[in-house]
Amino acid sequence: MSASFLSIEKLTQEYPDGKGDNFTVFENASFGIEKGEFVCILGHSGCGKSTIMNILAGLAEPTRGVVKMDGVAVSGPSLDRGVVFQNYSLLPWLTALKNVTFGVAARFPDWTKKQVTDHAIKFLEKVGLTGDAIHRKPSQLSGGMRQRVSIARAFANEPKLLLLDEPFGALDALTRGTIQDELIKVWSGTDQTVFMITHDIDEAILLADRILLMTNGPLARVAESVEITIPRPRSRTDIVEHPNYYAIRNHLVHFLGQRSADMAGQPADGTTHSPKTVRIDTTTTTTDPSADHLRAVQ
Numbered sequence: 350m351s352a353s354f355l356s357i358e359k360l361t362q363e364y365p366d367g368k369g370d371n372f373t374v375f376e377n378a379s380f381g382i383e384k385g386e387f388v389c390i391l392g393h394s395g396c397g398k399s400t401i402m403n404i405l406a407g408l409a410e411p412t413r414g415v416v417k418m419d420g421v422a423v424s425g426p427s428l429d430r431g432v433v434f435q436n437y438s439l440l441p442w443l444t445a446l447k448n449v450t451f452g453v454a455a456r457f458p459d460w461t462k463k464q465v466t467d468h469a470i471k472f473l474e475k476v477g478l479t480g481d482a483i484h485r486k487p488s489q490l491s492g493g494m495r496q497r498v499s500i501a502r503a504f505a506n507e508p509k510l511l512l513l514d515e516p517f518g519a520l521d522a523l524t525r526g527t528i529q530d531e532l533i534k535v536w537s538g539t540d541q542t543v544f545m546i547t548h549d550i551d552e553a554i555l556l557a558d559r560i561l562l563m564t565n566g567p568l569a570r571v572a573e574s575v576e577i578t579i580p581r582p583r584s585r586t587d588i589v590e591h592p593n594y595y596a597i598r599n600h601l602v603h604f605l606g607q608r609s610a611d612m613a614g615q616p617a618d619g620t621t622h623s624p625k626t627v628r629i630d631t632t633t634t635t636t637d638p639s640a641d642h643l644r645a646v647q
């Protein structure tokens with residue numbers, strides 16, 4: 350079996366518990382992500398999603414285990430991995446445009462100033478930012494506009510891997526919906542790989558090829574990988590009409606509502622630490638009525 354583009358191998362994170370001992374946030378988290386995949390991770394607060402993301406970004410080191418991208422162990426941050434946080438993290442003294450050109454110029458040092466600016470403007474346009482807005486500083490933009498700049502900045506740098514930590518967490522539902530569409534627009538047609546943390550089940554179904562489900566911490570693990578068997582392009586209004594939508598949604602709700610707690614602290618079965626692949630497809634015809642809409646493949 351060929352190795353995945355991104356390979357997370359037996360990651361374990363321990364932290365001091367403040368009483369002179371350690372506690373284990375998650376243990377032996379192992380999974381792979383293929384090039385160009387859009388993967389969301391869902392799990393209750395504290396199970397270790399942000400910790401995993403910081404390790405993938407190279408901003409933190411795990412207690413044990415390794416992350417490999419293109420077969421090379423991740424150590425330290427790199428322009429090959431872009432991160433978008435919930436709180437925008439824009440440079441407040443630069444305009445929206447300069448916030449984007451700043452990274453692009455570093456990423457493509459051979460480009461002329463015009464190439465850098467044109468490239469930045471193209472990505473700002475993709476997220477709906479044009480005209481005067483791109484010459485304003487972050488404090489003069491709305492929260493939604495600031496997050497659009499963050500997304501444009503991350504994609505314009507064309508990293509191999511984009512890490513999104515609840516990028517829409519602080520936005521109202523309407524703005525969130527619009528920017529979800531823009532995110533898909535800017536991602537599709539690229540071969541960029543996206544790993545995104547969200548607490549929103551519907552957002553994850555809309556955006557992801559696959560959703561990873563984590564059990565509750567401490568001793569959390571990545572228990573399932575749920576395939577989103579709904580073809581693209583997807584739209585927020587039409588997706589709910591798809592026959593698989595509620596079957597997938599119910600599975601996720603049930604996992605987060607009950608099984609994530611029931612499975613908490615349990616070690617993985619057998620020797621494999623990989624999540625169980627869950628494929629729910631009500632559109633396939635099968636002669637086995639007990640397996641017609643839920644197939645779990647190890």
Ligand SMILES: Nc1ncnc2c1ncn2[C@@H]1O[C@H](COP(=O)(O)OP(=O)(O)OP(=O)(O)O)[C@@H](O)[C@H]1O
Pocket residue numbers: 364365374392393394395396397398399400401566
């Ligand atoms: N530097 C640290 N030192 C000690 N404990 C930490 C540290 N960073 C995180 N933790 C603990 O590790 C656990 C996982 O934290 P993490 O932020 O990764 O969870 P999360 O799943 O992203 O949560 P949320 O959804 O609330 O953002 C939590 O119990 C947290 O308190």
